[in-house]
Amino acid sequence: MKLFVTGGAGFIGSNFVHYWLKKHPEDSILNFDKLTYAGNLENLKDVETNPHYTFIQGDICDPEAVHRAMQGSDVVVHFAAESHVDRSILDPSLFVKTNVEGTAVLLNSALEHKVQRFHHISTDEVFGALPLNSELMFTEHTAYHPHSPYSASKAGSDHLVRAYFDTYGLPITISNCSNNYGPFHFPEKLFPLAITNLLEGKKVPVYGDGLYVRDWLYVEDHCRAIDCILSKGEIGKTYLIGGMSQDIPNVEIVKKILTLMGKDESSIEYVKDRPGHDRRYAVDWSMIHRELGWEPTESIDSGLAKTIEWFQTNESWWKRVKSGAYQEYYKKQYET
Ligand SMILES: NC(=O)c1ccc[n+]([C@@H]2O[C@H](COP(=O)([O-])OP(=O)(O)OC[C@H]3O[C@@H](n4cnc5c(N)ncnc54)[C@H](O)[C@@H]3O)[C@@H](O)[C@H]2O)c1
Numbered sequence: 005m006k007l008f009v010t011g012g013a014g015f016i017g018s019n020f021v022h023y024w025l026k027k028h029p030e031d032s033i034l035n036f037d038k039l040t041y042a043g044n045l046e047n048l049k050d051v052e053t054n055p056h057y058t059f060i061q062g063d064i065c066d067p068e069a070v071h072r073a074m075q076g077s078d079v080v081v082h083f084a085a086e087s088h089v090d091r092s093i094l095d096p097s098l099f100v101k102t103n104v105e106g107t108a109v110l111l112n113s114a115l116e117h118k119v120q121r122f123h124h125i126s127t128d129e130v131f132g133a134l135p136l137n138s139e140l141m142f143t144e145h146t147a148y149h150p151h152s153p154y155s156a157s158k159a160g161s162d163h164l165v166r167a168y169f170d171t172y173g174l175p176i177t178i179s180n181c182s183n184n185y186g187p188f189h190f191p192e193k194l195f196p197l198a199i200t201n202l203l204e205g206k207k208v209p210v211y212g213d214g215l216y217v218r219d220w221l222y223v224e225d226h227c228r229a230i231d232c233i234l235s236k237g238e239i240g241k242t243y244l245i246g247g248m249s250q251d252i253p254n255v256e257i258v259k260k261i262l263t264l265m266g267k268d269e270s271s272i273e274y275v276k277d278r279p280g281h282d283r284r285y286a287v288d289w290s291m292i293h294r295e296l297g298w299e300p301t302e303s304i305d306s307g308l309a310k311t312i313e314w315f316q317t318n319e320s321w322w323k324r325v326k327s328g329a330y331q332e333y334y335k336k337q338y339e340t
Pocket of ligand 1: 014016017036040043044062064065083084085087125128181183185
């Protein structure tokens with residue numbers, strides 16, 4: 005099988021490429037990625053000579069480039085996106101362009117090439133927020149109510165994907181997952197920022213009162229869930245993927261990181277909250293469990309321990325990301 009993966013140089017995409025090549029060594033992957041600030045080919049150093057892996061630098065908003073590259077692909081797995089909420093508050097139009105228009109370009113190309121499956125990766129943030137201290141959870145039937153330009157643009161892309169199934173019969177599946185964490189996580193996000201700041205002897209910034217609840221999903225568990233959906237998922241269906249069974253506020257998770265790294269709470273620095281900050285997300289992942297037999301294998305404690313260990317042993321990776329030096333890698337590797 006030939007997979008066309010978009011955004012494979014990003015956090016989840018690169019974990020997926022590693023996962024897939026290991027789990028399905030007979031398949032081949034074409035990674036189509038624009039290499040924005042979030043795309044880092046150093047994430048894929050150890051697979052770049054694998055004959056089953058090809059990289060093409062390209063923009064999902066460029067119909068010709070997408071059409072050319074997608075030729076001969078059986079399955080599209082679409083990760084590419086502008087993904088950072090804070091950045092979407094500063095520049096919403098880029099999010100509309102990449103996340104909505106780019107997805108439309110891919111859908112058109114997938115139709116033309118008659119791919120067997122178009123799997124779209126989305127987020128639980130399309131559902132908006134839930135009240136703190138409630139039992140409510142997002143399910144596959146929750147109405148969309150996005151709050152940030154990021155989640156609104158992802159919601160737009162989800163609707164488009166579904167519309168291509170309803171209108172043109174494109175064989176799609178969608179997954180809306182919760183917050184991922186694990187290896188290759190860009191250090192502007194909460195966990196890797198906390199871990200790398202502590203490794204550098206700095207404080208950990210926590211927004212507002214820190215009483216924000218998220219569902220945290222270890223990235224390899226996410227990759228396994230996508231694998232399940234690709235092999236057993238029902239065409240046209242949406243699956244929710246989450247990693248937790250109970251609420252834990254962000255500040256408590258930061259305290260877990262502090263404990264695992266031998267630090268105390270004096271390393272926390274409370275910073276000004278961001279506008280429209282959603283209070284609570286909770287994902288009911290019982291449908292994918294019931295129908296496809298998937299469940300997360302990592303608890304938050306085991307997943308955090310693995311993640312901390314990865315950052316401790318991959319210091320040069322995150323130092324180069326924090327300093328921006330990783331952006332030179334592509335030039336050296338591919339443009340000489
Ligand atoms: N990270 C999470 O916790 C999380 C949670 C839920 C859903 N998601 C979704 O999963 C997907 C991947 O997220 P991530 O955290 O790995 O993102 P990321 O920001 O780490 O990576 C995004 C990748 O897409 C590429 N890209 C951006 N614009 C592009 C374009 N126009 N053309 C081609 N490539 C482009 C970037 O270069 C980068 O490699 C996204 O669709 C995101 O919405 C992420």
